[in-house]
Amino acid sequence: MSDAKQSAAVTAGAYRWAVYFSPPPQSPWARAGAGWLGRDVDGGACGPAPRIAGWSAQIWSWVTAAPRRYGWHGTLRAPWRLAPGCGSAEVLSVLRTLAAQTAPFDLPPLRLGSPDGFLALQPVRPCAALQAVADACVVRLQSTAAPLTAAELERYGARGLSPRQQQYLRAWGYPYVLEEFHFHMTLTERLEPLSAAQRAALQAAAAACFDPLPQPLRVDALSLFAQPQPGFPLRRVARVPLGAGGASES
DSSP, X not given: OOHHHHHHHSOTTOSEEEEEEOOOTTSHHHHHHHHHHTOOTTSOOOOOOOOOTXXXXXXXXXXXXXXXXXXXXXXXXXXXXXXXXXXXXXXXXXHHHHHHTSOOEEOOOEEEEOGGGEEEEEESSOOHHHHHHHHHHHHHTGGGBOOOOHHHHHHHHTTOOOHHHHHHHHHHSOSSOGGGOOOOEEEEEEOTTSXXXXXXXXXXXXXXXXXXXXSSOEEOEEEEEEESSTTSOOEEEEEEETTTOOOEEO
């Protein structure tokens, strides 16, 4: 695909950008995540959500609201606003160079967990290749990032960050990077409002949905996501294959 077509694949004037690992379109992992969240990151159709006895569509919609907006993914670089003078061409250029220098790799097995009170899939052990590509996305794309506003710094500060997380927030625009990075693929909102029985039913539904999927899950591309306006869903606008340096339109 030519550079012009690649740039055309990216939403012009997007509010924020993000780099994620997101399973290939129409793969079993992509279909499972789209069905669970009720939204396909490539704009395609998705199957029905899992059924839990006694749960209304409204409860399911609330449980999956935030991950549905961000799309089915594991974060490599959290959403950021572009610095003045930067555009999609600069982001794609950095991402293509980074991807060309990174070999595809397999994730360790993913298992259900509850980091920070929400349900997610997490690797069962650390992965050096995953850590390296996440670090590279943070550091090498920082030149395209606008500084956080005072309101953004205050909002993050209210989360009770550690001194190192506060340092990373100021340096990189996000507190959970480098040594603080923990890969996960989010499935739900925080579950404090749910009863123990509801949480158990939700975990059983997640296990039925994701445990049968083939593993290991291969990381063979970086996915560039765009958010057109505040509060809007993010969608995949390009997949950049690892070890190849090309980009494909989603």
